[in-house]
Amino acid sequence: MATIEIDGKSLEVENGTMIIKAADEAGIYIPRFCYHEKLSIAANCRMCMVDIEKAPKPMPACATPVADGMKISTLSERAVEAQKGTMEFLLINHPLDCPICDQGGECPLQDQALGYGKDVSRFTEKKRVVEDKDIGPLIATAMTRCIHCTRCVRFGQEVAGIMEMGGTGRGEHMEITTFLGGSIDSEVSGNMIDLCPVGALTSKPYRYSARSWELQNHDAVSPHDCVGANLHIQTLRNEVKRIVPRDNSAVNECWISDRDRFGYEAVNSPERLTQPMLKSGDHWEVTDWKTAFSKVVQGLQTEINSAGPEGVAALISPLATNEEGYLFQKLLRSMDCDNIDHRLRQVDFLADSQQNLYSGAELPLEKLSTISSVLLVGSNIRKEQPLLGLKLRAASLGGSKIYAINSLDYHFNFKLDGALIVEPSTVPAALAGVALDVSRIVGTDLPEQFSAWAQLGGNRDVYSDIAEVLVADSAESLIILGDSCRQHPHYSVILAISNWIREVCGVKRIDLHEANGVGLTQNGCVPKNSENNALNLVSNPRSAYLLYGLDCVEDSIYGNVLEDSLKKANFVVSFSAFKSESMNHADVVLPITPYTECSGHFTNVEGMTQRSNAAALPRGEARPGWKVLRVLANQLSLSGFDFVDLNDVNSEMENTISEKPFEYPHDIEITLPDKHNGQDSNKLFHRIMDVPIYRVDPLVRRATALQKTADNSIRPIAGLNVEQAREFTLRDGTLMNVVTPEGNGISIQVQADNRVPVNCIYIPAGYIETAPLGVATHLTLEEV
Amino acid sequence: MLSDELISKINKEKTKYPIARAAVKSALRYAQEEHGWISEEVVRDVAEVLNLETIQVFEIATFYDLFYTEPVGKYQLRVCTNVSCMLRDSDSVVSHIQKKLDIKTGETTADGKFTLFEVECLGACGGAPMMMVGNEFYENLEPDTIDSIIEKLGASE
Ligand code: SF4
Ligand code: FES
Ligand code: FES
Numbered sequence: 001m002a003t004i005e006i007d008g009k010s011l012e013v014e015n016g017t018m019i020i021k022a023a024d025e026a027g028i029y030i031p032r033f034c035y036h037e038k039l040s041i042a043a044n045c046r047m048c049m050v051d052i053e054k055a056p057k058p059m060p061a062c063a064t065p066v067a068d069g070m071k072i073s074t075l076s077e078r079a080v081e082a083q084k085g086t087m088e089f090l091l092i093n094h095p096l097d098c099p100i101c102d103q104g105g106e107c108p109l110q111d112q113a114l115g116y117g118k119d120v121s122r123f124t125e126k127k128r129v130v131e132d133k134d135i136g137p138l139i140a141t142a143m144t145r146c147i148h149c150t151r152c153v154r155f156g157q158e159v160a161g162i163m164e165m166g167g168t169g170r171g172e173h174m175e176i177t178t179f180l181g182g183s184i185d186s187e188v189s190g191n192m193i194d195l196c197p198v199g200a201l202t203s204k205p206y207r208y209s210a211r212s213w214e215l216q217n218h219d220a221v222s223p224h225d226c227v228g229a230n231l232h233i234q235t236l237r238n239e240v241k242r243i244v245p246r247d248n249s250a251v252n253e254c255w256i257s258d259r260d261r262f263g264y265e266a267v268n269s270p271e272r273l274t275q276p277m278l279k280s281g282d283h284w285e286v287t288d289w290k291t292a293f294s295k296v297v298q299g300l301q302t303e304i305n306s307a308g309p310e311g312v313a314a315l316i317s318p319l320a321t322n323e324e325g326y327l328f329q330k331l332l333r334s335m336d337c338d339n340i341d342h343r344l345r346q347v348d349f350l351a352d353s354q355q356n357l358y359s360g361a362e363l364p365l366e367k368l369s370t371i372s373s374v375l376l377v378g379s380n381i382r383k384e385q386p387l388l389g390l391k392l393r394a395a396s397l398g399g400s401k402i403y404a405i406n407s408l409d410y411h412f413n414f415k416l417d418g419a420l421i422v423e424p425s426t427v428p429a430a431l432a433g434v435a436l437d438v439s440r441i442v443g444t445d446l447p448e449q450f451s452a453w454a455q456l457g458g459n460r461d462v463y464s465d466i467a468e469v470l471v472a473d474s475a476e477s478l479i480i481l482g483d484s485c486r487q488h489p490h491y492s493v494i495l496a497i498s499n500w501i502r503e504v505c506g507v508k509r510i511d512l513h514e515a516n517g518v519g520l521t522q523n524g525c526v527p528k529n530s531e532n533n534a535l536n537l538v539s540n541p542r543s544a545y546l547l548y549g550l551d552c553v554e555d556s557i558y559g560n561v562l563e564d565s566l567k568k569a570n571f572v573v574s575f576s577a578f579k580s581e582s583m584n585h586a587d588v589v590l591p592i593t594p595y596t597e598c599s600g601h602f603t604n605v606e607g608m609t610q611r612s613n614a615a616a617l618p619r620g621e622a623r624p625g626w627k628v629l630r631v632l633a634n635q636l637s638l639s640g641f642d643f644v645d646l647n648d649v650n651s652e653m654e655n656t657i658s659e660k661p662f663e664y665p666h667d668i669e670i671t672l673p674d675k676h677n678g679q680d681s682n683k684l685f686h687r688i689m690d691v692p693i694y695r696v697d698p699l700v701r702r703a704t705a706l707q708k709t710a711d712n713s714i715r716p717i718a719g720l721n722v723e724q725a726r727e728f729t730l731r732d733g734t735l736m737n738v739v740t741p742e743g744n745g746i747s748i749q750v751q752a753d754n755r756v757p758v759n760c761i762y763i764p765a766g767y768i769e770t771a772p773l774g775v776a777t778h779l780t781l782e783e784v
Numbered sequence: 785m786l787s788d789e790l791i792s793k794i795n796k797e798k799t800k801y802p803i804a805r806a807a808v809k810s811a812l813r814y815a816q817e818e819h820g821w822i823s824e825e826v827v828r829d830v831a832e833v834l835n836l837e838t839i840q841v842f843e844i845a846t847f848y849d850l851f852y853t854e855p856v857g858k859y860q861l862r863v864c865t866n867v868s869c870m871l872r873d874s875d876s877v878v879s880h881i882q883k884k885l886d887i888k889t890g891e892t893t894a895d896g897k898f899t900l901f902e903v904e905c906l907g908a909c910g911g912a913p914m915m916m917v918g919n920e921f922y923e924n925l926e927p928d929t930i931d932s933i934i935e936k937l938g939a940s941e
């Protein structure tokens with residue numbers, strides 16, 4: 001500890017702390033541009049000059065560590081003179097175009113120029129001009145404004161893990177740019193907009209659409225992933241203009257992903273549904289709520305009378321709030337119907353039939369950045385949960401070991417200490433291989449039922465590497481199961497094995513969820529009888545369907561089957577914020593509002609429930625889902641739906657839903673590996689599937705800027721192992737036919753993809769075009 | 785595009801430093817010796833060999849004056865125009881070369897042989913005015929010494 005004095009205030013601070021940090025903690029203001037708490041120290045802007053007693057000249061507070069007995073002044077004549085001098089230099093080349101700059105009003109340079117700048121410039125020479133760069137659809141640039149603080153550069157290099165921005169040239173000729181004007185493709189790039197202390201980097205979709213002081217701030221929570229990033233939704237005259245992060249050190253720190261930031265564009269899209277509609281013949285007619293409700297009541301009652309409550313199936317999007325989920329299932333269950341699920345991207349419900357599965361993260365998310373070792377299974381965590389990807393990157397920089405068992409050799413923003421890239425059917429086997437090595441180390445027997453899987457997994461050095469690392473510091477180790485596990489035909493095997501490893505050696509576990517999956521599970525949006533799971537509800541056609549917040553084809557990996565069932569059904573109601581393909585099969589469409597216009601709670605993977613507030617009034621006749629469900633229940637004469645406001649719903653939920661702890665059961669009876677797991681015919685390719693980052697939900701699919709990024713392709717592109725691609729004559733845009741054993745086929749653009757292992761073909765889900773393949777695990781490939 | 789020999793030289797440089805980024809400068813120097821200038825491909829390839837982002841290599845290529853990010857002539861005439869040389873009329877050295885080769889400062893002759901640069905003090909003030917070509921210093925320049933240097937270089941292959 002050192003005792004120092006800043007502006008006469010005596011402070012006790014940790015040795016080695018930088019003066020600026022000590023001052024911040026004591027609430028003493030020091031101007032700055034390049035210093036940022038979450039970034040390394042560059043000390044290149046020189047704005048933070050302070051006067052230190054006995055020092056021969058002013059020193060930068062961000063790069064000067066405290067020493068015992070130091071007496072610092074931030075306000076002495078020498079300090080202020082130095083700060084003013086720096087400001088004068090910074091403004092030499094700055095265009096001072098605040099009136100036409102989006103940063104105006106929230107610009108550290110503008111603010112500090114007011115405090116430290118001169119009224120009149122002494123600089124009469126020409127200012128330098130720097131060409132603007134086009135760095136992609138998300139960030140607008142005005143590089144003449146750049147003051148070379150290198151925050152954006154350091155963010156890419158240190159936090160995001162891909163260095164896309166850099167400083168070229170030097171002196172008068174220095175420019176912040178990408179290599180040859182390439183685009184910025186990081187999934188968290190928008191944070192550079194917040195970091196940039198001037199208007200050099202601003203939001204492209206928001207550009208020139210509002211001034212920051214006119215905006216109203218609303219506290220919300222991002223629904224796109226299971227992290228629950230805290231947001232400020234900013235509106236002007238009832239329209240969402242932009243979204244910026246809200247600091248929460250336990251969740252998102254000061255970052256949000258581009259999906260969180262730019263997903264809002266969907267809510268202003270022309271595809272919004274703003275009126276209830278009825279199908280009449282083959283066209284849609286706008287109607288009022290009253291008629292729509294009576295139509296729904298009539299339709300449901302007819303179907304229940306003829307097919308019983310069992311004839312109704314309800315599917316809900318994982319983006320729904322807890323309240324919507326709770327009321328949706330309550331409505332169903334009040335009609336004696338248990339057919340409700342939100343897991344439309346899961347196929348194997350075997351584990352669910354034995355255990356009521358409810359799992360998430362066994363440790364606080366903030367712990368992730370200091371964990372000592374991680375095994376990632378079936379997860380492209382960087383794109384599935386971008387903010388958790390950042391935490392793993394921080395962990396990796398801090399020396400933790402990260403291993404992956406995946407089917408695609410994903411490009412992570414952290415270093416893998418070992419990776420096993422195998423076809424999907426071998427993923428559980430590889431995990432069993434790890435389990436076998438764990439059992440040897442801890443001296444227990446591998447349960448009998450895993451042995452067939454372990455055999456299939458064979459012997460690989462990486463198994464023992466992983467096992468040793470996990471066991472060595474098991475309390476600080478972690479097994480994470482990602483989206484590809486959930487979509488896996490042997491999900492229960494993966495669950496059982498990873499939970500068994502947890503049981504015998506004490507590693508921690510995380511099951512990643514889609515969006516609000518944890519909240520919806522907790523609030524009853526899973527069937528009590530696992531027979532009524534989503535796959536069954538979809539593949540055994542029911543006579544009536546209630547679809548909540550879904551684009552049924554893209555939001556399910558068996559959207560093709562769902563579509564068939566909807567066609568067969570007598571009565572389909574779609575609660576939706578958007579017009580979509582699934583509307584075609586509906587009889588009634590009820591317009592509900594997206595999260596920006598609907599208050600409610602989301603529960604993140606850690607089990608933390610956070611409130612998200614509506615930021616704008618509903619568009620047109622659209623209404624928040626919970627209100628629609630309440631009125632519908634009343635119209636159906638169901639009792640227990642007399643809520644006046646959201647708080648009523650919440651207090652009922654608090655009384656009826658008991659908070660369950662997460663469980664990680666391993667005593668699940670599992671299936672044996674598939675018989676013809678190997679290649680019975682060398683013409684069959686294993687299908688690798690994932691849902692790309694900007695295809696996951698109805699919002700991002702309609703967010704125009706996100707759709708234009710390099711992470712997204714408007715039409716799906718299949719990937720083939722580089723070696724095997726040579727056997728075909730693949731050119732840019734070559735189309736090939738891929739066909740399932742049942743004979744369903746599509747033609748799709750195929751390219752060589754260095755992430756794909758041999759005998760596999762990668763075909764993304766989340767596209768209407770690839771839906772006909774459903775969940776087929778093997779495909780044949782023919783040249784067109 | 786980099787020769788095997790060059791790649792192994794770069795890999796050897798890499799072992800000299802704790803981080804790969806530190807080896808960029810020597811890597812680029814060897815690459816420029818082989819290719820004459822640092823093209824986009826050279827940047828990409830050096831980045832690949834060193835396992836860095838392209839921008840990290842490009843930053844350094846653009847930072848140093850002696851790395852050329854555009855093609856230059858086979859011989860670069862660097863005429864010092866700093867104080868001592870200026871006092872000894874380096875201006876007329878520059879204009880003489882400009883006239884003789886029909887190029888402006890910074891330009892390259894049509895046959896790709898010569899590029900003219902003006903540079904700062906090279907520490908040879910005692911022999912002002914002077915210029916540097918390759919690793920050679922030519923001092924006490926007069927119009928006819930300049931002519932003979934250029935002719936000699938121009939004749940060599
Ligand atoms: S663009 Fe902004 S953040 Fe990047 S160096 Fe320039 S001023 Fe700093
Ligand atoms: S904040 Fe200290 S030098 Fe920039
Ligand atoms: S001034 Fe020309 S060599 Fe020093």
